[in-house]
Amino acid sequence: MKALILVGGEGTRLRPLTTTLPKPLLPVANVSFVERTLRRLAEVGCDEVVLSTCYKSEAFDHLAQRSEVRVRTVVESEPLGTGGAIGWAARGFDERFLVLNGDVLTDVDLEWVISSHAAFAGEATIVLTPVDDPSRFGVVPTDDGSRVIEFVEKPAPGTAPTNMINAGTYVVEPGMLERIPSGRAVSVEREVFPAMAAEGVLFGLASDAYWLDFGTHATYLQANLDCLSGALREPVPGRELSPGAAVRVDDGVEVAPDADIAGPAAIGAGTTVGAAASIGPDAVVGADVVIGEGAEVARSVLLDGAVIGAAARLDGVIVGGGGAVASGSVLGPGSVVPPGAGPVHVPRGGR
Ligand code: GDD
Numbered sequence: 001m002k003a004l005i006l007v008g009g010e011g012t013r014l015r016p017l018t019t020t021l022p023k024p025l026l027p028v029a030n031v032s033f034v035e036r037t038l039r040r041l042a043e044v045g046c047d048e049v050v051l052s053t054c055y056k057s058e059a060f061d062h063l064a065q066r067s068e069v070r071v072r073t074v075v076e077s078e079p080l081g082t083g084g085a086i087g088w089a090a091r092g093f094d095e096r097f098l099v100l101n102g103d104v105l106t107d108v109d110l111e112w113v114i115s116s117h118a119a120f121a122g123e124a125t126i127v128l129t130p131v132d133d134p135s136r137f138g139v140v141p142t143d144d145g146s147r148v149i150e151f152v153e154k155p156a157p158g159t160a161p162t163n164m165i166n167a168g169t170y171v172v173e174p175g176m177l178e179r180i181p182s183g184r185a186v187s188v189e190r191e192v193f194p195a196m197a198a199e200g201v202l203f204g205l206a207s208d209a210y211w212l213d214f215g216t217h218a219t220y221l222q223a224n225l226d227c228l229s230g231a232l233r234e235p236v237p238g239r240e241l242s243p244g245a246a247v248r249v250d251d252g253v254e255v256a257p258d259a260d261i262a263g264p265a266a267i268g269a270g271t272t273v274g275a276a277a278s279i280g281p282d283a284v285v286g287a288d289v290v291i292g293e294g295a296e297v298a299r300s301v302l303l304d305g306a307v308i309g310a311a312a313r314l315d316g317v318i319v320g321g322g323g324a325v326a327s328g329s330v331l332g333p334g335s336v337v338p339p340g341a342g343p344v345h346v347p348r349g350g351r
């Protein structure tokens with residue numbers, strides 16, 4: 001089976017983190033979102049994954065060397081919209097395929113999604129998830145037989161017919177590609193799905209799996225902490241520091257003997273934690289990070305190569321790759337430290 005991941009968006013709301021790395025390459029508990037998704041696709045037997053890129057497409061090139069699944073990058077010279085991107089990247093597909101939004105973190109059972117689609121026998125199946133405010137999403141009411149009644153993208157607040165929304169995971173028959181006009185931008189949510197719903201060939205599969213659109217700083221931090229806590233059933237790399245401590249450390253981590261590490265926490269490869277520093281609870285520290293003496297880091301995410309000065313105190317903070325926090329700084333919830341000006345740290349992922 002083939003799969004397509006839509007990774008063309010600019011991730012504007014995640015700036016400045018996305019000035020150096022496109023959103024799908026941002027790490028979630030030290031493994032990039034796209035690496036996590038590739039592993040899940042390989043697990044359900046996908047043999048080819050196409051990355052539909054636009055913004056910073058060259059940043060995805062290193063993924064082509066993966067062995068367990070063939071990864072191909074398809075570039076748009078200008079954004080084609082979600083539908084145009086599917087039509088362009090999946091052209092020539094002659095069998096059923098998966099489509100995944102590139103900014104949705106979920107552990108939905110893809111095997112179940114694929115087999116449900118086969119049972120529905122429609123032209124496409126959309127995974128649905130409940131949310132509190134459906135107005136920011138594609139709203140998808142279904143009948144008793146899971147058939148989609150209508151597809152309403154981003155309805156005005158208070159007008160949504162249901163709180164079940166498009167979760168950004170689809171199984172698609174190749175015939176759907178004929179519905180997508182070429183040569184212009186097409187929104188799958190505003191053009192293609194509404195037409196399919198009107199014809200009764202679109203199905204919705206309600207899921208209660210973990211689901212999060214990590215498009216903002218707050219949800220990106222949440223995604224990392226949910227992975228640490230196990231709310232998102234995804235692996236955290238490294239070995240357990242001590243039994244039951246919920247602290248995972250990767251290769252080559254050096255922790256000063258009097259540093260205090262409180263789980264849940266994860267520390268990436270090659271990181272050093274200075275004397276009397278305190279990490280956690282709820283801290284994701286990337287690879288090759290330097291934590292100065294006496295620094296305190298809790299409820300925060302430090303991307304690879306970050307440098308935290310001595311006695312700095314961080315609570316609820318995101319530090320971009322290679323970003324620097326001066327000694328003695330005190331940063332509170334909502335603070336985002338931009339990536340450093342040095343070489344871009346592409347998360348190594350999956351070890
Ligand atoms: N290649 C390519 N080209 N990818 C694109 C383009 C494009 O022109 N535009 C968007 N994408 C990618 C984004 O990178 C993202 O992974 C995905 O398509 C969805 O686009 P967003 O811009 O994130 O859309 P949204 O979050 O407002 O809404 C979508 O996702 C919701 C779930 O999070 C819709 O599919 C909604 O219906 C859905 O509920």
Ligand code: MG
Nearest residue numbers: 101103213215
């Ligand atoms: Mg989105």
